[in-house]
Amino acid sequence: MNLSIVIPLLNEEGSLSELHQWIVKVMAENNFSYEVIFIDDGSTDASWKIIQQLAAANPSIKGIRFHRNYGKSQALHAGFAKAQGDVIITMDADLQDSPDEIPGLYTMVTTGGFDLVSGWKKKRYDSIVSKNMPSKLFNWAARRTSGVKLHDFNCGLKAYKNIVVKNIEVSGEMHRYIPVLAKNAGFAKIGEKVVIHQARKYGTTKFGMERFINGFLDLITIWFLSRFGKRPMHLFGALGVLMFLIGLGSAVYIGAMKLYKLYHHEKAILVANNPWFYIALVTMIIGTQLFLAGFLGEIILRTKNNEERYKISETL
Incomplete structure (x- = not known):
C-alpha cells in the first residue's frame, strides 16, 4: 500500500464528505493505493455517523472513535498504530490542508530521501493577533531549542516513512514536536515543503491562545526529555552533588573559622548566629533532595508500565 492518510478530528461534520471526495479524486489521479484513517476524538456532532457512511461506501476508509476527547496527540498515536502504508500522511479535517499537496509530499519521502517532510503554511489565513504572531514566536523558540530548522512545527500536513511513525511515542500534547521526536529517535533527514493554507470553510477552530502557552511548556518538556529523558x-x-558540595564547603568554612578563633583565643560567635550555617544547611538539604529526585527518576524509568492513554469505543 502506497499511502495511509491519518486524519484526527473533533466536530467536523460539515467538512468530512467534501474532504473525502477531494482525497479520492487525488488518489485516483495519481493511481495510489491508499487507506484513510479518520480518528474521531470524542465528537459530539454527527462526525462519526458520517465516517460510518463513508466507510460503508468506500472500503479504503477506516475509522477509530474515542470514548471521549483525549487530544490530537492521542488521536495521532492511535492512527499511527493502525496505519499500514509505506508513507503516512497526516492532515487536519477542516479543509485548511489541501489534499492536492499529498503527491508532492509523497515524492519527497519516496525519492527525495527524507524520513519526514513537514508542511510550511507560508501564507496563512488565520488571525494575525491570535495565531500568526504567536506562531512565529513559538516556531522561533522551537528552532532555537530543538535544532530542527523548520518554519512551521505545528502544521498538521506532514509525510512520514512508515518506520518513523512506528518508532516514535506521541503523548501528552507532543504532536507539535513530532519532528523533534523523530530526530531524537535517529530520523534526522527532515525536509520542508511550502503548502497551500486555506481559510476555514466550516465550523470553528478548536484551538485558542492557550495552545501557545501549552506549546511553550511542552517545548521545555521536550528539551528536557531529549537530553535527560533516559x-x-x-x-x-x-x-x-553541586549543591551538596556548596553546603559542605560552607560547613567546612564555619568549622575552620571556629577552630581558628579558638586556637587564637578569640571570641567566636555561636554557629547558629553565623549566616554561613544556614547557607550550608539549606544547600545540603536541596542537594540531597535533587540527588534523590534523580535516583527516583531512574527507578521509575526502569519500572514504569505503559499506561492506557485513551479508550476506543468503536473501530471500522
Missing part, C-alpha cells in the same frame, strides 16, 4: 540522574544528580 538519564535523569545526569541532571538531578549533578545539580544535587
Whole structure:
C-alpha cells in the first residue's frame, strides 16, 4: 500500500464528505493505493455517523472513535498504530490542508530521501493577533531549542516513512514536536515543503491562545526529555552533588573559622548566629533532595508500565 492518510478530528461534520471526495479524486489521479484513517476524538456532532457512511461506501476508509476527547496527540498515536502504508500522511479535517499537496509530499519521502517532510503554511489565513504572531514566536523558540530548522512545527500536513511513525511515542500534547521526536529517535533527514493554507470553510477552530502557552511548556518538556529523558540522574544528580558540595564547603568554612578563633583565643560567635550555617544547611538539604529526585527518576524509568492513554469505543 502506497499511502495511509491519518486524519484526527473533533466536530467536523460539515467538512468530512467534501474532504473525502477531494482525497479520492487525488488518489485516483495519481493511481495510489491508499487507506484513510479518520480518528474521531470524542465528537459530539454527527462526525462519526458520517465516517460510518463513508466507510460503508468506500472500503479504503477506516475509522477509530474515542470514548471521549483525549487530544490530537492521542488521536495521532492511535492512527499511527493502525496505519499500514509505506508513507503516512497526516492532515487536519477542516479543509485548511489541501489534499492536492499529498503527491508532492509523497515524492519527497519516496525519492527525495527524507524520513519526514513537514508542511510550511507560508501564507496563512488565520488571525494575525491570535495565531500568526504567536506562531512565529513559538516556531522561533522551537528552532532555537530543538535544532530542527523548520518554519512551521505545528502544521498538521506532514509525510512520514512508515518506520518513523512506528518508532516514535506521541503523548501528552507532543504532536507539535513530532519532528523533534523523530530526530531524537535517529530520523534526522527532515525536509520542508511550502503548502497551500486555506481559510476555514466550516465550523470553528478548536484551538485558542492557550495552545501557545501549552506549546511553550511542552517545548521545555521536550528539551528536557531529549537530553535527560533516559538519564535523569545526569541532571538531578549533578545539580544535587553541586549543591551538596556548596553546603559542605560552607560547613567546612564555619568549622575552620571556629577552630581558628579558638586556637587564637578569640571570641567566636555561636554557629547558629553565623549566616554561613544556614547557607550550608539549606544547600545540603536541596542537594540531597535533587540527588534523590534523580535516583527516583531512574527507578521509575526502569519500572514504569505503559499506561492506557485513551479508550476506543468503536473501530471500522
